[in-house]
């Protein structure tokens with residue numbers, strides 16, 4: 001049996017399914033496994049350190065876009081649960097489902113849920129593109145998933161999982177367009193690759209490969225196009241903090 005939750009996918013014939021024997025050779029999953037393997041126990045510290053605390057501001061931006069009284073929210077690529085738990089704390093009456101591909105990170109999130117005694121959080125081992133829940137949700141959030149995801153298939157899943165009027169809130173890194181900012185960004189990653197990799201060797205693959213991933217990703221226009229194809233409305237794109245990251249929001253037609 002697959003270790004991932006199996007989905008019945010209705011609208012993404014071009015993509016690999018989680019119950020497909022080929023999925024293990026999906027380059028997206030191999031990349032995520034290679035980059036994140038062994039990084040779980042230091043993730044929260046590193047994300048805060050490497051973004052100079054700006055990650056917290058970005059998470060607050062995501063929270064501020066949620067509906068005022070959500071009952072059910074699905075947070076995709078939950079990782080160690082930073083955003084999942086922030087949503088659960090902000091909305092104690094909301095059932096928050098954190099979906100994560102890798103058991104290493106999910107185990108850390110589960111331990112945190114037990115420590116914090118949060119009983120409105122459910123943690124699910126699954127690929128974001130494939131997860132199917134029994135009841136619809138009011139919003140689907142994600143932070144740092146889009147550049148790794150099969151976006152047409154993700155848009156399909158989000159559409160199927162949202163109630164009419166439900167919201168998509170997707171956040172990830174973007175490459176700063178202005179040359180002066182791009183120069184500072186390049187220098188910063190050079191420092192992470194030398195100093196950061198010496199101090200945190202388990203992060204070497206990420207420090208080495210993330211810059212190229214961010215330079216090359218076209219996740220914002222690709223997601224917008226996938227959302228339009230899927231029939232989402234009110235699609236909005238914002239740049240955050242000197243265009244170092246982006247936020248795409250959309251609504252399932254009521």
Ligand SMILES: C[S@@+](CC[C@H](N)C(=O)[O-])C[C@H]1O[C@@H](n2cnc3c(N)ncnc32)[C@H](O)[C@@H]1O
Nearest residue numbers: 077078079082100101102105127128143144148
């Ligand atoms: C940089 S971490 C972000 C974690 C969390 N969202 C946060 O903001 O702190 C990226 C996470 O995405 C997960 N991931 C990548 N691709 C995924 C997919 N297709 N489905 C579910 N999780 C995925 C990785 O396993 C990793 O834990």
